[in-house]
Amino acid sequence: MTPSTLTRHMTAWAQATPMAAVFFFFFLVPLALVVMVSFWDYNDYEMIPTFSGRGYTETFEGCLTRLPEMCTMFKTYAKTLKLAALVWALTLLIGFTVAWFLAFHVRSKTWQIALSLVCTIPFWTSNVIRMIAWIPLLGRNGLINQGLLGLGLVDRPVEWLLFSEFSVVLALVHLFTFFMVIPIFNSMIRIDRSLIEAARDAGASGWQTLWHVVVPLSKPGIVIGSIFVLTIVMGDFVTVGVMGGQQIASAGKVVQTHLDALQFPVAAANAVILLGVTLIIIATLSKLVDVRKEL
Amino acid sequence: MDEGRPRSFYLLATVFGAYVLFLYGPMIAIFVLSFQGPDGGLTFPMNGVSLAWFEKLWAGTGIVDIGAAFLRSLKLGAVVMILTVVISVLAGLAFRRRFPGSAALFYVAVASLIVPSIVTSLGIALEFRLIDDIVKHLAESRGWTHVAATYTTAMGLFTSGLGAHLTWTLPFGLLIMFAIFNRFDPRYEEAARDLGATRWQTFRYVVLPIILPSVIGIGLFGFTLSWDEIARSSQAIGSVNTLPLDLQGLTTTVTTPDIYALGTVTSAVSFLVIGLALHTIRAIGARRDRHGTDAGHGV
Numbered sequence: 130m131t132p133s134t135l136t137r138h139m140t141a142w143a144q145a146t147p148m149a150a151v152f153f154f155f156f157l158v159p160l161a162l163v164v165m166v167s168f169w170d171y172n173d174y175e176m177i178p179t180f181s182g183r184g185y186t187e188t189f190e191g192c193l194t195r196l197p198e199m200c201t202m203f204k205t206y207a208k209t210l211k212l213a214a215l216v217w218a219l220t221l222l223i224g225f226t227v228a229w230f231l232a233f234h235v236r237s238k239t240w241q242i243a244l245s246l247v248c249t250i251p252f253w254t255s256n257v258i259r260m261i262a263w264i265p266l267l268g269r270n271g272l273i274n275q276g277l278l279g280l281g282l283v284d285r286p287v288e289w290l291l292f293s294e295f296s297v298v299l300a301l302v303h304l305f306t307f308f309m310v311i312p313i314f315n316s317m318i319r320i321d322r323s324l325i326e327a328a329r330d331a332g333a334s335g336w337q338t339l340w341h342v343v344v345p346l347s348k349p350g351i352v353i354g355s356i357f358v359l360t361i362v363m364g365d366f367v368t369v370g371v372m373g374g375q376q377i378a379s380a381g382k383v384v385q386t387h388l389d390a391l392q393f394p395v396a397a398a399n400a401v402i403l404l405g406v407t408l409i410i411i412a413t414l415s416k417l418v419d420v421r422k423e424l
Numbered sequence: 425m426d427e428g429r430p431r432s433f434y435l436l437a438t439v440f441g442a443y444v445l446f447l448y449g450p451m452i453a454i455f456v457l458s459f460q461g462p463d464g465g466l467t468f469p470m471n472g473v474s475l476a477w478f479e480k481l482w483a484g485t486g487i488v489d490i491g492a493a494f495l496r497s498l499k500l501g502a503v504v505m506i507l508t509v510v511i512s513v514l515a516g517l518a519f520r521r522r523f524p525g526s527a528a529l530f531y532v533a534v535a536s537l538i539v540p541s542i543v544t545s546l547g548i549a550l551e552f553r554l555i556d557d558i559v560k561h562l563a564e565s566r567g568w569t570h571v572a573a574t575y576t577t578a579m580g581l582f583t584s585g586l587g588a589h590l591t592w593t594l595p596f597g598l599l600i601m602f603a604i605f606n607r608f609d610p611r612y613e614e615a616a617r618d619l620g621a622t623r624w625q626t627f628r629y630v631v632l633p634i635i636l637p638s639v640i641g642i643g644l645f646g647f648t649l650s651w652d653e654i655a656r657s658s659q660a661i662g663s664v665n666t667l668p669l670d671l672q673g674l675t676t677t678v679t680t681p682d683i684y685a686l687g688t689v690t691s692a693v694s695f696l697v698i699g700l701a702l703h704t705i706r707a708i709g710a711r712r713d714r715h716g717t718d719a720g721h722g723v
Contacts, residue, residue, distance in 0.1 A: 137521065137523075138523050138524060140518075141517075141518040141519075141521065141523035141526070142518070142523065142525070143518075144514040144515060144517050144518035145514070145515050145518035145519070145523070145525075145526070145529055147510070147511045147514060147515070148511050148512070148514070148515040148529065148533070148594055148598065149525075149529055149532075151511065151587065151590045151591070151594060152529070152532045152533065152536055152591065152594070154551075154587060155544075155548055155584075155587035155588060155590060155591050156532065156535075156536045156539075156544060156547075156591045157532065158547070158551055159544060159546075159547020159548045159550065159551050160539070160543070160544070160547050161547075162547050162550040162551055162554065163543060163546055163547045163550065166550055223439075223443060226436065226439050226440075226443075227439070227440055227443050229436065230436040230437065230439065230440045231440075234429075234432070234433045234436055234437070244440070246702075247444055247447075248443075248444075248447070250695075250698060251447050251448070251451070253644065253645075253648040253694055253697075253698050254451070254648075254652070254690075254691050254694040254695070255651070255652040255668055255671070255687070255690050255691065255694065256652055256654070256668075257652075257654065257668055257671045257672050257675065258451070258454065258671070258687040258690060258691055259450065259451060260675070261454065261675055261683060261684075261687060262450035262451045262453060262454045262687070263450050264454075264466060264467070265450075265453045265454060265457055265466060265467045265468060266449075266450055266453060268466065268467055270465075270466075270467045271467050271468075272453070272467070272468055275467075275468070303446065303447070303450070306443075335430070335432055356538060357538070360538040360539075360540065363540060364539075364540020364541060364542055364543065364655075365540075365655075366542055366655070367654050367655055367658075367672060370672075371672060371675050374676075375676060381540060381542050384542045384543070384546065385542060385658070388546060388549075388659055393546075393550065396546060397546065397550070400540075400542065400543040400546050400547075403540055403542075403543060404539060404540065404543050407538070407539070407540060411538060
């Protein structure tokens, strides 16, 4: 290392230190503590710092003995994965279509920026408000039920519109499609337009061009968007809580419920399991693309 | 290719229109309903038009002390915004060249973004409980009676709460900085250096003006992400609540339109901040064009 590279590294370290410090104190240490406490013992009112697997054994209680029937834990994860898969499929479909329109069909740069902003602005407003905004539409006396009753399609209000799995999926799609649109748009905007023309000249139909040229080249954006959406849904407890009327269990909600009861080791054990499942999903997805090259 | 639009354009434009309606429709519904008459309920039809629910909100009757939560969120948002901008820009500068540890820091930032918020929040809560225990233990064993008698917790809005918010805003800030410097033309700096500018002058008079619009964007992300944050704050905010946390608590108990009025006010703040940021970015662009430099337009 020459003295000048050393100086350069020193400068870089000095510049990166504040960020590194924040992540160290508020992310890495807390994460380590979660893992540590998940192996602590506990009683009804406090945690006891001795090694114990109780947090995990109680979480998985009955999971092996009661087979083939599913224990609570497996049921919760099955439901969370189902929610995640549904939301992922819907956000991908909508997000890809919207990004495709913005990137390939809006020709003026000004319109492209304006329409992207239209999609981005709700992201900068409150999520809870965007959730409760569904109440006047989906509630028992909401617009949809009023419409259905008025048209004579149903003779009493439809109950599953709000505080149900339906409303949870709807709200999650509503909130997080943005996370698909932006990375996919970012990938699409870099596709060389001459490739599309070449496909057309070679006789490809619109669909063939889309499927064999646009989709493969948008893959990095699709993967990044999928990582975002899947991890958010896996850990979500706010949307599931508010839109599910606090009645639906999900992987994130279980952690929160244990925390409300101040059962830290069990909550930590559940958090570690959630983290593990999330990391497996990410590891699988990120095999498909180098994230850092795509910025 | 310029003559006529393909049929797919109209199909996709319709889908896009429907998506925008899906995005904004429900929000518009609650903005309208917040002007519900005094006897109106949570759903349509409107039972007269009034400001009754805003007055109720302003007077602080009905719901918990919203005014205090509002101010707390505003202050926290401002602090988070400033720190996010400063820390992200500094780190962004560091990341322009590879340095020992850069890859690790990058992966930690990405991890902070995608590790479920509840896990981070729980960790911070545990960390601060541990700090509290250590402080109390020390105070007792060393005989610091004053500390032992008055100390309650280190957890609070501007300690654990601030840290929790930064773990969420900084990754966005860093990613935006990457996007900026990936498109940055280093020849501007070389020119400045050739003309004898110091490193600070180069940054202050060349680099910063070019990246300023995006830096304002980072500030916008910093404030709005903090202003709406729930998941990470939930366990780590201490004894007082921020506005979105109160709002979340209210969803299960409130049955009158004052919650919509609160929603309208909160969104108004968001829109104000977004408007200000976008306006500033435009103003910088306009100023730049007026002064006839091609900086920031690429080459």
